[in-house]
Amino acid sequence: MKITKFTLNAYQKFQEESLFIRIFQITLFIWLFSIPLKNAIYQISTVLIIILFLIHYFYYKQKDFLLGILTTYKKVLIVFLLFIASMLLSTLFGISEKHEIFSIFKYIYRYIFIFIILLYFYKQSFFSKKYLLSAIFIVLFINSLDGIYQYFVGLDFIGNKPPDRSLLLTGAVYHHNPFGLLMTIAASMSLVLFFDKNNYTIFKYDKIFYFVALLMFLFTLFHSQSRSAWVMFGIISVGYMFVYIKNYGIDKKLFFSISTLLIISTLFFLVDDNLFHRLTLLIQGNSSGRTTIIWPFTIEKIMDSPILGYGINTYKMLAVGTPSVYHAGVHNLTLEFLLYTGIIGFSIFLYLIIITLKESFSKRKIIYFILFSSYFILLQFDGSLIDGKVHQNIFILLLFFIYSFRLDKNTSSEQYK
Template sequence: MRELITVKNFFNVLLFIWVIFIPFKNAIYQISTILLILFFIVYVIKNKDIQCVKDVLYKYKDIFFAFALILLSMTISNVINDVSNRESWRLELSYVYRYGLIMYILLYFYSKEFFSKRLLFLFVLSALSIQALDGLYQSIMGYDFFKHNIANLRSGLKGATFNRNTFGFFMGVGVILSFYAITKEKLLDNKKNLILISLFVLFIYCTLFSYSRAIWVALTAAFLIFTVLNYKNIKVRYIVFAIIILSIVTIIFFNVDYLGNRLEELLNGSSSHREQIWLYSIEQIKKKPIFGWGLDASSIYGLKSFFSPHNIIIEILFDLGWFGFMSFFLLLIMIVKEILKQKSVKLFTLLVFFLVASQFDQSIISGKIFINSFVLLGLFVFIDRIDKIRKINNA
């Protein structure tokens, strides 16, 4: 029993809780965020590990420079605009500790070998699986298990997220990650892969019945990119598997009226008022193009019927102007450059999914769920630097 109670295991329990409760966006998620920060501070002080703190910061100085530029753009935009009647400063503070600091803490403890890529992947897949099972429960009972959020196959599944697009986003990530896990194993060769295939099918089911057209488009784009970039390594058995899945999905679309109607809306270019939101937002952007209107501006100066611009590019330009946009773009370039260095088709495919999905929904300014998901994606991208140093030291 004492062997289980170690500093490393305690950290991994905190990490697991944090990952699991990101989709819930509740008090447990908030508490686990604070506990991770407190654990880091106590660990560094107790072990007098300032040198490692500096080493990690130096190793990722380019990333944190880009992040500092983003914070600078936020500060300038908030200072030059009247933000007294909104939560602009709170949102900027959240960026510091909820995303920037947490990213640094995870990089630090990965460098200390507190957790592995595989363990983090299992945590993420577990979190997504819980949401998918909750979605299945909701489709049967008419409400989700955790929050009794009412939804069904007619209105579209929301799980515990209270939003079809957010739930669909998680299910889309689940489709991609379970697919990656399946391709690591021999198809139908063992019980573990049968479980993964079952999860893959469940994620597809929940993605379809979330009725999130943005996620359908994002998944299609992601798998097209994956196929084009990885066509030489695709085996016949996976082509057969893909044909079977696509055939089943096609049959479902033709036999479920609600799905068919949503697909027809998508093919006809119905944007659910997004064009109206985007056009209005662009006109507002033109009024303050350099530094924008300040954080959370769309809730005040955007269309009153809608919470956000439903497009992260327009959202950044609206709130932070071109200076903020270029700051975010610099960080994106660094992420793409890192992925290209690794020649990782899987990470690039996942990035494409995130970017396409965020053109129709999600928020890069106030969306806790989406930004934390992006932090995890960034972590998988950038920990490769630590792995390379380990290989050199072990050689």
């Protein structure tokens, strides 16, 4: 992960590429930047990525090349298609509003098409994993600065948005929980880069930069007050430290760095009564109505229609006239899929999770295994892969990183690693 060195050389490399590759890389960066914003730019950049793919495919007659990609990922793509078919079946025979049947087709380009396009252009050497990681890091760094600005000024500088409930940092993101998730990913990247043993940077003080960035990300993560994101970062930290100690043992750098991080993190909570209160609620198991209202209601409904469920986005319809209607959704990926797509849809998606975990469980991809596992745990308490655009794209990017290793052997993209 030579992110610092690669970022410094990115501009020079960018100048050497063809115009088409430059356009794609700019579009890809804009798409990444727009994901947290969930605005028209996101829609436009998504369409542009698809158009660029179609132009490249037809102009350069890449039928055999695309067929090779589809063959390589045949099993994963079939599972995706089966899951979408289960969504369509549940919606047709459930209680979903009629327009939801047509909205299901958006999952084809949000899930399948973007996944294929990323793999296609990666294999074509239009970008490397380092470029993508660098772009993601830059986007998250900007969002963290935006969150810090929001903390002190009261409005973020990207969308002029105040925090949720005057206290929960969101940056330009629509809600504090997905903002906390993004800061968790950013903090995890900084943590890994700081402890990386490879001497891959030309900055003399590169480790100091990563450590400072980590503290920034932790500040915005904690002040998002997203407890599910806190838990996710805790799982990632423990998992990565276990791998680090197993590979390198306990050294002075590890001991002093972890001690410093623990002291600073403790001070964050001790000097802020709101953070301390949220932490207390987390320790006490306060679930904001999940275990007492939302989940019991959802389980009861699942038992009434266990095979096919009720169709997508039917939670609010089912909850009318009950206390559950005052909550945004199920807040549990497992129960959400069972409610919307029944046992059939849930079983298909669970199979996708299992084969992806199996795919990532190797020494070479262990970081992605830890990240994907912790993200799946977070989804049991917050977020949605049905109507959450931020979560959908994070999920697709994780799948790309995990499955793209299949293309690394005997591919021209190796030159950028």
